[in-house]
Amino acid sequence: MLATILKSVVRQIRRHPLYVGLNVFGLALGIGVFLTLALLVRYEYGFNAALPDVDRLVRVDTRWSLPGTAPGEYAGSTFHALSFLREDFPEIETAARLENTGLSTVREGNFTAFVSGLTDPSFFRVFGLKLLHGAPDEALARPDGLVLSERAAIRLFGTTDVMGRTVPVNRDGVTVNHTVTGVLARKTTPDFLSDIEMLAPFASSDLTRSCFVAWGSDCGRLYLKLRRPGDIVSVNARMRDFVIRHAAGADSDANALGMHPEKVFGLSLAPLRGARFRDFHVLYADDGVDRTVINSIGLMGLLALALACANAINLATARAGLRAREVAIRKTLGASRKVLFVQFMGEAMLVAVIAGVLGLALCEILVPEVASLTGEALVVRYGLVGVLLPLIVVACGFASGVYPSMVLSGYRPAAVLAAARMPSGGRGAARLRDALVTGQFGIAVTIVICMLVINHQTDFMRTADPGYVRSGLLIGSAMPGNDLAAQRRMLDALRAVPGVVAAGFGELAPSPDNKTRSTYTYDGPSGPVHVHLLQDIVSTSYFEVYRPRLLAGRWFDTARGLDDMPARDETRTRTAGAVLNASAVSRFGFASPAEALGKVIGTGGITARIIGVIDDVRFESPRQAIYPEIIFFDTLSKRPFVDPIPAVRFQGVVESDMARRLNRAWAGVLPDVASDFSAVDARMAAYYSGDERRGRIFTLGAVAALLIACMGLYGLAAFAAARRVHEIGIRKTLGATGRQIVTLLLGDFLRPVVVACLLACPIAWVVMRRWLAGFDERIALTPAHFLIAVAGAVAIAILTVLGQTFHLARAEPARALRAE
Incomplete structure (x- = not known):
């Protein structure tokens, strides 16, 4: 039996190399993608698991x-x-x-x-x-x-x-x-x-x-x-x-x-x-990963494997009619249905074994690429692969072979040999093929929509307005200690650098390390309101450096002595000027930014009068709600800052050159402290890089899913081309034009694709709506994401079947009818 199976597979490769190649490559692609994503999921689920105890x-x-x-x-x-x-x-x-x-x-x-x-x-x-x-x-x-x-x-x-x-x-x-x-x-x-x-x-x-x-x-x-x-x-x-x-x-x-x-x-x-x-x-955790995203990546691997199996079934059933006479002759010569079923299942298993070997090779190629995309130390773990691969091969061989084997072994010799045409499997087989193509494209389009939304959200996080002007802005490392003289020298050195427009200090910056918070109380008409505020202290030129949007009131003014933060011995006798962000205004219950002006708030150590309100400034993750914030002013005349963070506004100089100049100026003041002036995007990258890397995985999955789905559609088109030659010949004899034939065939081929898109859109909408809910700032889920994915899927489907369609439409009626 093994020799018979091997000879049969070799014969099929020689007679129908395209079908066999599509079958093997489709299965290999599904197996390779599944193994690669399974290794990634295993990596994430195995994080910390190997620590002793x-x-x-x-x-x-x-x-x-x-x-x-x-x-x-x-x-x-x-x-x-x-x-x-x-x-x-x-x-x-x-x-x-x-x-x-x-x-x-x-x-x-x-x-x-x-x-x-x-x-x-x-x-x-x-x-x-x-x-x-x-x-x-x-x-x-x-x-x-x-x-x-x-x-x-x-x-x-x-x-x-x-x-x-x-x-x-x-x-x-x-x-x-x-x-x-x-x-x-x-x-x-x-x-x-x-x-x-x-x-x-x-x-x-x-x-x-x-x-x-x-x-x-x-x-x-x-x-x-x-x-x-x-x-x-x-x-x-x-x-x-x-x-x-x-x-x-x-x-x-x-x-x-x-x-x-x-x-x-x-x-x-x-x-x-x-x-x-x-x-x-958990806030400020370094290694957190969304379990839903990892599970989705694992599901995408399973779906790629399922698509590959569906593709194999589609191609096998489309090709089944070509072997009908072989089955009829063998049954006439005494072969039983059981023997034929075992043979065809054996052929499917052998094809799955070949695909498994190619899939393992593809996994070896994909794993380093995925490791590069995700930034994880991902390697091929042969212990896991050695367990999964045999199971996958057996499952794929069984799933892709059982139905075609049942169809082929069930042909009746008399009906096949008496017929002028090869059997097509009937309406049931046709419906199965359409359902498989619908399922394949439905899954592929869903993944494509998710990929588009994830990439759009990632781009939005990278480019969204943070509430200040990020271009032309460089931010340095926190300056250790509280040496007032050194802080003054640092600002003077930075301002003297050619190309610098303004330089200032703040105790907070994008991706802040220092966070001082206190509870402030406002004695409103309805009773005291307590709000916990993130506290920042800024120097002169801070407004010119960051350029936040002023919603009401004014910014600090050095000409107004009461704007400056009081010295420690003055905190109980003098009210300081303060600027709130929009979130703080809302939490205190003020109806508008203008209503907050002039109001006095206080904590145990300081009393502040609100002189201005700025729009929310985002220094942290887009997933987190912006913290209510209060900003104080210090001219470096009475007290030093605590670990201040310098920031510089520049123009007319390339960013990399300016960073080198600023680092040299820093070294002139603090030669023993490392400095790293960098752009806002570099400091904030950690907040969206994980989503960006996993978005690339979805892109990889979307490409693989579309490729496998197109193979299934191509197999369906090839089968239709072989079965409808006679029909097209009659239609052309009766006066149908080539354009009408193309329209008819494209409509038939694209019907399951259109149905797949209609099913995919609501599923993707529910999934992505839930995912976007995890962000404080997020894009709107617009029809554009769905229209782009649907249009792309339809265009790819058209290109896939266009060759078969034109071949049928251009066939000469006399030759087609004579061939029958």
Whole structure:
């Protein structure tokens, strides 16, 4: 039987190479796309899963429910909680704090930055990471210890044999010599620690910072390793009482959160298994991914495989009539239906095996491309592929072969041999072919619409008006410390750079790292209104640099002494001028920006009179609602800024040249601090790059789906061309013109495509409407997205069948009728 199957497949390849080629290539494309996307989905679902004891690892997150703002969960918590957690919860086996920070090395004035963090000596006991060199329990025990990744060791020394070497490490302008006490082994599995290149212990001076002593601040992540996985639920259930016991305090206690901290503050344990998807809904989490998008990518892989199988069924049933006489003769010679069914199923399985091999080769080609598109460390994992591929081959062979085998083996010899024409399979087979083409194009058009919407939304996020003028704007790194004289020198140096129009400071900038928030109260006619405001302090020229839109009132004026923020000894005796954004005006309940002018709001430390209102300025993710904000003014005459961020408006100079000039000016003031003046787009890219990369995956899926669908349509057209020659000959004999024949055939061929488009549009509308709801700023779901996809699908379908259509329409009636 195997020899018969092999000979039959070879014969089919020789007699009908186009059909067999389309069948094999279609299946191979579906298998290759499925394997590639399955590896991507497995990567995302396997994130953090390979960490030792991952079911016992949690991150302590913070929940804030502040007046005037929506409740939110934040990735990270105050380090001040660690000692209390250890005392109250014996379920904690060990714990470690981790602060992402910018450590760099300096050589001949050039800074080399590393993905780095400060942590506790217990770090390796929590995460169980393997060291290529060094002992995990001792690697971070000494104050000057330093752990490097293999990649960092090679960057610095050209080898991994670096134990005991000295590395001058620069942090915020201060260089300290560290000794290499460990080298991290290369990781082959994805987790949130995969990119770390340098780890150092906290310095003794760090322990006095606010996030180590105050409940309301944080500067990093707190990780716990519990004794049992079930402890996560029990500890979470007692967190509210924990906050009440330890975070409560008098309003005068700056380190506490008031007498009822549980009303605004909460802690929760976030398991690291599954954190990849959970973090998508957590503010300021770095690795969050939308589970719906990943599931959609997986579904797209399954649909590509289903389209390939449908394509194989379509081509096989279209070709079945060509083998009818072969079946009739073999049955006349004694072959049973069972034997023929097994043979045809064997042929389908053999074709699926060939397609599987080609699909694996295609997967090898696609995986590096997808890794490049997504930015993920995606590789072909043969353990997973070795399990999936045989299952896929068997499933595809069965799905694509069972119906054609039943049709072929069921032909009756007498009816076939007595007929002048080959059987077509009847109306049932015709309906099946139309349904398959409809399903193929319906899926393809749905994916194309989703791809168009995702790409449009991504472009919108990149180019949407952020509330300020981004062209001609460069923003630098935060200037460490609070040296008033150095800050004045920095502004003077930046303003002196040729091409600079204006330069100023702010404590916030696009993708901000410093966030000061306070609750302000307005005593309105209906009672006090409390709103939690994001606070910014800006210098002179800030308005000229960013150019925000003024909705009412005025901007700060140096000629008005009361606009300036009061000195610390004046905060209770003088009212400062303040500018609100539109969101803050709305949260306070003012009917319009103009109504807010002149109103006085205050917090425990300062009273402010509203002198102006600006439109909302977006410095953060388009998914997040813009935070209500208050802006104060400081002329650098009385007090320094806290880690100010310089920004420069320039003109007449190429952006890259201006960045180099500004970095040189920075180095003239702070030679020991790395600088990176960059455009707004570069600073905001992290907020939309993930959607942009996954949009490319949808583009890849849309191309594959359309290609497979066109193969199915081409097979249907080829079958129709073989079956309708006689019909077309009669029509032309009776006077039909070539144009009428083309119109008739195109209408028949495109009918399932049009039906597919009508089915795809409402499905895509529901899916994309739900996806867009996750953005605070989003595009409108207009008919253009659907019309473009439908028009494109119809145009591609026309091009696919045009050759067959013209061939039939141009056939000579006499020759067509004589052939019959």
